[in-house]
Amino acid sequence: MIVSDDHYYCRTIYRILVLKGVEVFLARKTSDGEFSVLSNDRDLILVDLCQDVERGLKVIANVRADESDVPILALLPVENVEARVTALELGADDCVPKQLDLRELLARMYAVVRRRRGHTRSLIEIGTVALDLLKREVTFGTKRTVLPQQEFALVRMLAEHPSRILSRDVLHDHLYRGEDDVSPTAVDVLIFYVRRKLGKDFIRNVRGRGWALSDVV
Template identity: 35%
Template sequence: MHVLLIEDDALVAAGIRSGLQVHDFVVDVATSVAEARAMFDGVVSDAVILDRGLPDGDGLDLLADWRAVGRKEPVLVLTARDAVADRIEGLQEGADDYLAKPFDLDELVARLQALIRRSAGRARSLIEHGPLCLDSVTREVTLAGRHVVLSRRELVLLEAFLQSPRSILSAERLKDSLYGLSEEVESNALNVHIHHLRRKLGTGIVKTVRGLGYQLGEASVTSSKNSVR
């Protein structure tokens, strides 16, 4: 899952980014309103973490602009402004959650997971798709009750499909879920990850929609001893 982190304190941003990456989030960092506008238009994010005190403006003004043009990505405001009036203002301007600094990283992760879960219309962490189950919190995948070993990239890719089971996802959209803007991506990287998912979860798990992208298909039990145990 991709998170856009808008935070001008380099030390705080580095800590958040490292902590989120442990939980399989792909994180891009913007340090100003201007940079955030450019990034938000160039990448599809599953959630946004937004500081208010940015060097070129208030993060809430940026949020208000996004909501005015219909952007619906879940936004968590993370700021030192912790007065009740500040919290109310943030929520009224379109924030989905509001967390004051200093904060606990585990709480931030839990709040992000809840925001993404609710934005996908789910009430719990377990995502079920036929015999396939993914727990978005524990990061465990089972197929017909048996544990499936997936790499980090494969897990993130599978989660992207499960979050939007009826949607056709473009290659660029899937790459946004897998890689940050600063990462070098091999031209065949996405195809390699899709190939591995098909080998471990059945050839029908990812359907190719010619000219448009990819769509979640049906999982089937595989006999691969290396992927299921």
């Protein structure tokens, strides 16, 4: 989720993340001009403090007051050391200058999410599920297998969103964005092959909503 008064910046970040297959939400303002941030089902909140430092700090404080542990990355002017310290004290996971190169900003965002989930650079572990990102190897209980690229990408997408049920459309857009003539049942076929290798209980279907890894939702 992006929290910012800078509409041009929001649109830029939004387009880049969507092209990478990330589902992005923009925080809405309430009638009193404050941001409404629903954090329970978000993987990261990007808070821009450059336009209005006090309001941005209030967003961070409110999220933590709700006892949410969603990762928070704060954008700040380079020279505002006091705001950076306050943001960290209120519960932000990291603070970066808004002038940062967008490629580095995206890398920082992914790094914050990985740290919060206990991921290392090449390994994701959630419950009895482990993904080796370098080998494309998945371990589920006593089963271990190396998956083809698209099957592994599907499992990784589910593992990186452990608190969410991902719909067919979200998975399809992430796996096949920009490709033509892809069957509307392509995601179902991938899930079939993954289940055949790791067991039918590895991926759970929630009727009418989508799929999640059985061990983590």
